[in-house]
Amino acid sequence: MSALRSSTARPLRILCATADPAQRRTLLGTLAGPGRTVECVRDGRQALACVAQHGACDIVFAAHALPGLGGLALVRRLRRAGFDGRVVILCASASAALVAGYHALGVTTLLLEPASAALLRAAATAEIA
Numbered sequence: 001m002s003a004l005r006s007s008t009a010r011p012l013r014i015l016c017a018t019a020d021p022a023q024r025r026t027l028l029g030t031l032a033g034p035g036r037t038v039e040c041v042r043d044g045r046q047a048l049a050c051v052a053q054h055g056a057c058d059i060v061f062a063a064h065a066l067p068g069l070g071g072l073a074l075v076r077r078l079r080r081a082g083f084d085g086r087v088v089i090l091c092a093s094a095s096a097a098l099v100a101g102y103h104a105l106g107v108t109t110l111l112l113e114p115a116s117a118a119l120l121r122a123a124a125t126a127e128i129a
Contacts, residue, residue, distance in 0.1 A: 002056075003092075011035055011036055012035060012036045012037070012058050012059070012062065013036075013037050013055060013056075013057035013060070014031050014036060014038045014039070014041050014050045014057060014124065015038075015040075015041070015047060015051065015057040015059070015076065015112075016028070016031070016038060016039070016040045016041070016054060016061040016062070016065075017041050017044060017061070017062040017066055017074065018061075018062070018066070018090065019042050019044070019063065019065070019066060019067050020062040020063070023063070023090070023113070023114070024102065026085075026117060026120070027040060027061055027120060029117070030039055030079050030120045031120065031121070031124055033110065037111045039057075042067070043066050043067045043069060044066040044068055044069025044070060044071070044077075045069050047074055047075065047078075048069070048077055048078070048081075049065075049110070051081070051083060052081075053089070056082075056083050056085055057085060058085055058086065058088045059086045059089065059124060059127050060075075060078065060083075060085065061086065061087075061088045061089070061120070061123075061124075062075070062087065062089055062090070063090045063091070063113075064075055064090065064092070064110075065124070066089035066096070067105040069110050070109040071089050071102075072098075072101055072105070075087055075089075075102065075106075075107060076078055076105060079106065081107055084106075084125040086107065086109075087102075087105075087106070087107045087109075087125050088107075088109045088110075088111060088124070088127060089102055089110045089111070090111050090113050091110055091111070091112065091113060092112070093112070098100065099109075108118075109126070109127060
């Protein structure tokens, strides 16, 4: 059985937000599978709209550098809207201030880009454990 399989009757919902088409394909190919649904969007505003339309997801993977609404703003708005799920941030670099900003919003996993499929899978597994 896959470590990323949902333990509940409903599929595990994963939302991925990144402007990079190659990164979206990698996330989709890595995280999709039995017991999991993955939706990929191009920016932070689309991620908010997706959550508003389909309800909360279990895990959000989001790039820090998102067009329109950056990663920090996205997480801040998700939290204000009541989303208490897990968030994984993908970023090109991570200063202490950036890490502290995300930690203050309850984000514990920041991955440096480009993240390998194995690292993405491990992060998702850790977030649902």
